[in-house]
Amino acid sequence: DVKVTQSSRYLVKRTGEKVFLECVQDMDHENMFWYRQDPGLGLRLIYFSYDVKMKEKGDIPEGYSVSREKKERFSLILESASTNQTSMYLCASSLGWAWGATYNEQFFGPGTRLTVL
Amino acid sequence: AQSVTQLDSQVPVFEEAPVELRCNYSSSVSVYLFWYVQYPNQGLQLLLKYLSGSTLVESINGFEAEFNKSQTSFHLRKPSVHISDTAEYFCAVSDRGRNQGGKLIFGQGTELSVKP
Structure with a gap:
């Protein structure tokens, strides 16, 4: 079974703090994604990566950065946390196209609920 | 650009009743379509x-x-x-083209609440 783990289930930070959210997958997947989930808005893509050290902006990258130094780990960084970044953050991974897949099912972690005070 | 609209944010039903969760999408290209489910305090499946x-x-x-x-x-x-179907359901669409890295566009979600 694919397993995607996130470093914390719940996190409380103060405005202006630097926040790191970590995600690790154990299935050698090429693609990794960070979403935020807000009521009434569904999931919105923040950043994704389809290789080590590669990253692309999603739909709402402002205020966030990412790091992928190793294939299994994808970190989301809030350089200076703000209250409007209070949300549920979900990480996902999927196999790369090189494997000849018709499509790429995304496997999700359990989420990190971040509260910024 | 692609978009997904889930027409109902909440759907309450009684156990053993039928249910329909609606999803419409817009896209200028061919797509793959998905439904994901999120049980309380879990990730999406x-x-x-x-x-x-x-x-x-x-x-x-x-x-x-x-x-x-x-x-x-x-x-x-x-x-x-069943009661155990109580969860949030997300409709999603993906471009069939491989240059999008398998990105998914999600709808807003529908909360299905099954009552006894």
Whole structure:
């Protein structure tokens, strides 16, 4: 079974703090994604990566950065946390196209609920 | 650009009643379609998918969805729901082109609440 783990289930930070959210997958997947989930808005893509050290902006990258130094780990960084970044953050991974897949099912972690005070 | 609209934010039903969760999408290219389910305090799990072929797809726990190209819809149905089906359901679309890295566009979600 694919397993995607996130470093914390719940996190409380103060405005202006630097926040790191970590995600690790154990299935050698090429693609990794960070979403935020807000009521009434569904999931919105923040950043994704389809290789080590590669990253692309999603739909709402402002205020966030990412790091992928190793294939299994994808970190989301809030350089200076703000209250409007209070949300549920979900990480996902999927196999790369090189494997000849018709499509790429995304496997999700359990989420990190971040509260910024 | 692609978009997904889930027409109902909340759907309350009684146990053993039928249910339909509606999903419409817009896209200028061919797409793959998905339904994901999120049980309380968990991440998302793939429920079912439409890739090609038969427009009616089924899940192992009794849900089905039908791809309707002319109406650009992918509604989710179950003839008889259980308490354990209480969850949030997300419809998603993916471009068939490989240059998008398998990105998914999600709808707003529908909270299904099954009451005894």
